[in-house]
Each structure stands twice: as structure tokens, then as C-alpha cells.
Amino acid sequence: MSKLCTMSEAVSRIPDGAVVGLGGNTLNRAPMAAVFEIIRQGKKNLHLVKTAGAMDIDALCLAGCVSSVDAGFISYETEFGLAQRYRRSVQQGLVRANEHACYTVISALRAASYGIPFMPVRGLKTSDLRAVNDYFADVTDPFTGEKLAAVRAIRPDVSVVHAQAADARGNARFEGPKFEDALLARAAKTVIVTAERIVGDSFFAAEREKADVPHFLVSAVVHAPHGASPGACPGCYEPDGDAIRAFLNLADGDALLSWLEGRRTTW
Amino acid sequence: MVRTCDIMTVALSRLIHDGDTVFHGVSSHMPMVAVMLAKATHAPNAAYVNIPGGVDPERPVLQRFTSAGTGLWDSACAAFPLMDVFDLSMRGGLDVAFLSGVQFDNRGNVNASVIGDYRKPKVRLPGGAGSAVLIPTAKRAIIWRTKHDRRTFTDKVDFVTAKGNVSDIVTPLCCFTMYEGELILKSVHPGVSIDRVAENTAFPLRYFEITETPPPTAEEEAALRRIDPLDLRNLEFL
Numbered sequence: 001m002s003k004l005c006t007m008s009e010a011v012s013r014i015p016d017g018a019v020v021g022l023g024g025n026t027l028n029r030a031p032m033a034a035v036f037e038i039i040r041q042g043k044k045n046l047h048l049v050k051t052a053g054a055m056d057i058d059a060l061c062l063a064g065c066v067s068s069v070d071a072g073f074i075s076y077e078t079e080f081g082l083a084q085r086y087r088r089s090v091q092q093g094l095v096r097a098n099e100h101a102c103y104t105v106i107s108a109l110r111a112a113s114y115g116i117p118f119m120p121v122r123g124l125k126t127s128d129l130r131a132v133n134d135y136f137a138d139v140t141d142p143f144t145g146e147k148l149a150a151v152r153a154i155r156p157d158v159s160v161v162h163a164q165a166a167d168a169r170g171n172a173r174f175e176g177p178k179f180e181d182a183l184l185a186r187a188a189k190t191v192i193v194t195a196e197r198i199v200g201d202s203f204f205a206a207e208r209e210k211a212d213v214p215h216f217l218v219s220a221v222v223h224a225p226h227g228a229s230p231g232a233c234p235g236c237y238e239p240d241g242d243a244i245r246a247f248l249n250l251a252d253g254d255a256l257l258s259w260l261e262g263r264r265t266t267w
Numbered sequence: 268m269v270r271t272c273d274i275m276t277v278a279l280s281r282l283i284h285d286g287d288t289v290f291h292g293v294s295s296h297m298p299m300v301a302v303m304l305a306k307a308t309h310a311p312n313a314a315y316v317n318i319p320g321g322v323d324p325e326r327p328v329l330q331r332f333t334s335a336g337t338g339l340w341d342s343a344c345a346a347f348p349l350m351d352v353f354d355l356s357m358r359g360g361l362d363v364a365f366l367s368g369v370q371f372d373n374r375g376n377v378n379a380s381v382i383g384d385y386r387k388p389k390v391r392l393p394g395g396a397g398s399a400v401l402i403p404t405a406k407r408a409i410i411w412r413t414k415h416d417r418r419t420f421t422d423k424v425d426f427v428t429a430k431g432n433v434s435d436i437v438t439p440l441c442c443f444t445m446y447e448g449e450l451i452l453k454s455v456h457p458g459v460s461i462d463r464v465a466e467n468t469a470f471p472l473r474y475f476e477i478t479e480t481p482p483p484t485a486e487e488e489a490a491l492r493r494i495d496p497l498d499l500r501n502l503e504f505l
Contacts, residue, residue: 025293025318025319025335025349026293026333026335027332027333028319028333028335028336028337051349052292052293052318052335052396071394072394072395072396072397073292073293073294073393073394073395073396074393074394075293075294075393075394076332077293077294077332077333077334077335078294078296078334078502078503079331079332079502080332082393083393086391087390087391090388090391091388091389091390091391093387097388097391097394099380099394099395099428100394100399101395101396101397101398101399101400101401102292102349102353102396102397103350103353103357103397103400103401104399104400106349106350106353121357121400122357122400122403122404123356123357123399123400123401123402123403123404123431124399124400124403126399126403126427126429126430126431127395127398127399127427127428127429127430128380128385128426128427128428129380129395129399129428132385132386176319176337176340176341177318177319177320177321177335177336177337177340177348178320178346178348179318179319179348179349180348180349180350183350232330232332232333232336232337234336234337234340235337238332239332241332
């Protein structure tokens with residue numbers, strides 16, 4: 001069964017208020033085309049989940065789509081500086097920053113993926129993050145009595161991942177660094193895959209390296225060449241520095257919408 | 268005149284022992300170059316792990332926009348992605364984690380989260396990334412910070428993102444090391460006086476013996492030119 005659809009159709013299935021897991025890491029293979037479509041459709045009150053985010057989180061904050069961000073790190077790394085829109089939104093009280101260690105995002109997703117309500121985590125108990133956040137708690141090992149920190153499961157309503165290759169049924173392969181995308185797909189209720197190229201239905205059957213996400217987890221597949229741009233997509237393209245700088249100079253959400261008009265493609 | 272970024276990079280590199288398992292994360296160009304320098308000089312058997320998951324990349328391609336990109340993956344010998352690196356640290360198998368932050372005090376507390384109140388912050392910082400679990404579980408957490416002033420090296424951090432096994436802190440002025448739970452001055456960089464470090468540090472400086480941080484050797488200089496021709500170790504000073 002083909003799940004191929006337009007970006008607009010795929011994104012229209014994300015309801016306001018949804019918990020949305022985003023694939024990739026900082027400017028590496030983030031699902032930017034899907035993020036931009038979320039902004040065009042004016043989604044509200046999204047709860048974003050990512051280990052380390054950059055322009056994806058920053059753009060959604062600038063557009064006013066975001067209620068909370070669960071992440072370990074939000075910044076463009078060194079070359080393009082801090083995520084100022086995210087930062088300002090949090091400082092103005094518009095967005096709730098739920099700071100994790102990157103590992104506690106992974107642990108929360110693992111818990112959801114394993115079908116259990118929480119995951120014990122080492123180390124965290126010495127951090128102030130343990131005390132100030134209600135998604136962390138203490139837990140006692142029932143076998144030894146050892147006290148550990150625990151993180152509550154995070155089950156995204158939808159995870160959005162960008163792959164180099166996918167077939168129409170939803171089998172998707174991340175070529176190069178895989179980051180946490182396969183886990184995001186397993187933890188979520190459903191998955192939207194955007195892909196640089198759509199391969200034939202028998203493609204992965206003939207490959208030694210199989211898909212990382214199997215079709216039955218996926219509800220929509222979008223052919224989105226340059227779907228991680230202006231970020232990088234390994235094996236396909238480097239980041240578009242001019243576009244990133246242009247974005248960083250946008251004054252507000254309206255300027256972002258007009259800038260996106262100029263980037264509109266035929267997905 | 269030795270450049271600050273070169274002094275810092277070699278200081279970080281020399282903290283890596285041969286055979287260590289070593290990790291750095293995002294926004295970490297200087298430690299990235301330091302790990303490669305260590306492997307090219309005194310620590311060829313260090314095992315290098317990173318966010319994209321490429322173990323010991325043989326011909327790493329250093330990328331300006333990221334220290335977590337495919338340049339660390341393409342020539343790697345094994346796949347060991349971030350979640351595996353964290354798991355390794357949790358079970359006691361990670362020797363060195365390079366991390367940073369915005370405020371540090373002399374007990375080794377690290378703040379990378381907020382200035383002001385956590386829920387109503389004056390400044391929302393990027394966040395500690397892996398710090399809250401890595402600093403307590405890695406055998407040695409090595410901190411680098413390219414700014415050294417009284418707001419950075421403070422009496423009391425606004426928020427404890429992480430504490431635990433901080434072993435060393437390398438700054439543009441000096442190297443600190445932890446001794447019995449207290450940060451003490453270990454060495455000052457060439458041309459830096461102890462007074463200048465004291466003026467720029469809010470907590471009282473304590474030390475037994477202070478040396479001058481040794482400048483790069485000819486071998487290290489040559490290796491740096493080969494490993495990092497784009498000078499990405501200097502990125503944070505631009």
C-alpha cells in the first residue's frame with residue numbers, strides 16, 4: 001500500500017497540541033521541509049522532543065507553534081551561534097523549556113518504545129534538573145534498594161524523520177549517522193517519513209543494508225529532495241549558510257512566512 | 268607568540284591517556300581537534316567516540332558547522348552511536364568526556380542551563396547536553412571554556428546542571444585541576460600572570476605549585492596543521 005502523499009497532506013495530520021519527535025541532530029539531517037510546512041499550516045501548542053535541536057526548534061518558536069521543548073541542547077553549534085528565537089520565547093514565558101540530559105530524552109523514548117512508564121537513569125540525581133522538573137523522580141531498585149533517578153516515558157504522537165531513501169510503503173533508511181531517528185520512530189504512535197529519494201518497492205529487499213524504519217510503523221511518506229535544507233544531509237548536501245544567515249536575520253513570524261513563500265517547492 | 272587556541276588544544280590533548288575511551292559532543296570543535304591530536308601523538312590507542320557514532324575515524328573530515336557530522340562517520344571502523352556512548356558511560360566504561368558550560372565554581376559545579384530562575388530565566392542557555400549524566404558517570408569530565416572572567420568562574424553558580432567527576436578545566440588563561448573536591452590552579456599559560464588569573468576569578472585561587480602550561484611541541488604543531496588545516500580549533504575565538 002502506497003503511503004506517498006504531499007508534504008501538505010502529511011503535515012495536516014499533525015493536530016494542534018501534539019507531542020512531536022524530530023529526527024536528526026542540530027543542523028544534521030533535521031526534517032526542515034516538514035518543519036516549514038508545520039509553520040505554513042500554523043500549528044499551535046506543539047510539544048517538541050529532540051536530543052539536540054537547532055534551526056528546527058528555533059524556527060517553530062519564531063512562528064509561535066510551540067508550547068514546550070523537551071531537549072538536552074538547543075543551539076546552532078559554534079558557527080551560527082545561539083538559538084535566539086527559542087531563547088527569547090522561553091525568557092518571555094511563551095515556551096516551556098523542559099531541559100533534559102540528551103540521554104534522558106533517549107531514556108524517555110526507550111521507555112515508550114519498551115511500553116513501560118519510566119526509565120531509571122544513572123548520574124542525574126546530582127543535578128538541579130532532577131529537583132526542578134516533574135518528569136524526573138526518584139526510584140528504588142526493588143532488588144538492591146539502590147536509589148536512582150527516573151525519567152517519565154515520552155511517547156510522541158508523531159515522529160517526523162528525514163531519510164536519504166524510502167519506499168512508498170514507508171521503509172526508510174538513514175545513510176550515514178543515524179542519530180536517534182530509529183528510536184524516535186519506535187517510540188511514537190506514528191511516523192511521517194520525508195525522503196531525498198523514493199526507491200522502488202523491492203529496493204531494500206535487494207540491499208544488504210536494510211531500512212532502519214519498517215513500513216508498518218509509518219503512516220505517511222513524502223518525497224522531499226533537499227528536505228533537510230538549509231541544514232545538511234549526509235551524502236546529499238552540505239548546509240546552506242546563506243539561507244541560515246537569512247533566516248537568522250528575520251524579524252518575526254510574518255517575515256518568516258514571507259521568507260518561506262520564497263522557498264516553496266512542489267512537495 | 269603562541270595562540271590561545273593552540274595552548275588550550277594541546278592542554279586538552281595531553282589530558283588524554285593512551286588507551287582511554289574519549290567522547291565529545293556538539294559545539295566542540297576544540298576538543299574534537301584535541302582528541303585527534305592526542306591520537307596522532309601520545310595516545311594512538313585512545314578510542315574516539317562521538318555523536319554521529321563513528322568510532323576512530325581514520326580520515327576524519329572536520330566540518331565547520333558541526334562537531335557531530337558525517338565527517339566523523341564516513342571513515343570510522345565501527346558504529347557506536349550516541350545512545351551507545353551514554354550507555355557505556357552509565358556502566359563505567361567511558362574514561363573521558365569533554366564538556367563545557369557557562370558558569371563554574373570551585374567545587375566543580377557546572378551551569379549550562381539558565382541565568383536566574385529555572386522557570387523564569389533571565390537568560391536561557393543552550394542546556395547541558397549530556398552533562399547531567401556524563402559528568403557524574405564518566406571517569407574524568409574535562410571542561411574547556413573559551414572565556415575566563417569573574418562571571419564565568421564564579422563564587423556560586425546560578426544552577427547546578429551537573430556535578431561529579433570534573434577532573435580538569437582549561438581556560439584561555441590557565442589550567443585548573445580538581446584536588447580533594449576543590450578546583451585548584453595547576454598551570455598558567457605563557458605570558459599570563461597568577462594575578463591576572465586571580466583578577467578574573469571570583470573564587471579565591473588555591474594552589475600548591477604552579478607551572479607554565481607547556482606550549483605546543485614541534486611535533487604537536489605539525490600534527491595540528493595536518494589535522495586542522497581550517498583552524499576550527501580557533502572557531503570560538505572568532
